[in-house]
Amino acid sequence: MKGVVCYDSVYGSTKQVAEAIAEQLRAEGHEAVLVSVKDRPRPKLEGDIMFIGSPTRWFTMTKDAKDFVKDLRAMGWKDQPIVMFDTMLGVPEDLGERTKGEWGRKGAAAKMRDMAKADGLSVRDEVLHIGVTGMKGPLTATGAQEAKGYASQILATMGKR
Ligand SMILES: Cc1cc2nc3c(=O)[nH]c(=O)nc-3n(C[C@H](O)[C@H](O)[C@H](O)COP(=O)(O)O)c2cc1C
Numbered sequence: 001m002k003g004v005v006c007y008d009s010v011y012g013s014t015k016q017v018a019e020a021i022a023e024q025l026r027a028e029g030h031e032a033v034l035v036s037v038k039d040r041p042r043p044k045l046e047g048d049i050m051f052i053g054s055p056t057r058w059f060t061m062t063k064d065a066k067d068f069v070k071d072l073r074a075m076g077w078k079d080q081p082i083v084m085f086d087t088m089l090g091v092p093e094d095l096g097e098r099t100k101g102e103w104g105r106k107g108a109a110a111k112m113r114d115m116a117k118a119d120g121l122s123v124r125d126e127v128l129h130i131g132v133t134g135m136k137g138p139l140t141a142t143g144a145q146e147a148k149g150y151a152s153q154i155l156a157t158m159g160k161r
Helices: 013-027 063-070 101-106 108-118 142-158
Strands: 002-009 029-036 049-055 082-087 128-131
Touching: 002 013, 002 082, 013 049, 013 082, 013 142, 049 063, 049 108, 049 142, 063 108, 082 108, 082 142, 101 108, 128 142
Parallel strands: 002 029, 002 049, 049 082, 082 128
Antiparallel strands: none
16 A cells, blocks of 8 residues: 655654654555655655645644645545644643544644545545644654554554445
């Protein structure tokens, strides 16, 4: 399987999460490519699953991440699954609340998910939030490991739907 891990990042934390997800894909024997939403010309996107991440800034995604999600179809992504993630300061302690509920609506990932859904893309309802410890990062000590664990859970569900 091939995973495409796309990210925007201002200070580097979201990029680190993207790298952790890509590392997990490779550790489980898959291919992984990292794509910055700032890459120009726009890449042609090919793969079996995509992860897209943005820093949360004022409860939403960056402009570059927003434009990237809007361009997904033009870049060739149609029916394959998409998983959204973000980094944010205010991640709740409760692991269950990371992917749903009130907090899900406060991060960049849920906004990107809703945009992709409105475009008819096959995006997962659950989103992943990874915490940072200050306005400009860095990631929490466990952030990269949490991202890997989540990626692994997602991979385990592939092919079972
Ligand atoms: C201008 C600005 C606005 C932010 N707004 C939020 C926010 O609404 N909610 C939140 O939890 N964190 C917020 N943060 C913290 C960011 O989520 C943090 O900078 C980001 O996770 C770092 O990711 P990066 O290193 O990939 O840029 C904000 C940070 C900045 C600089």
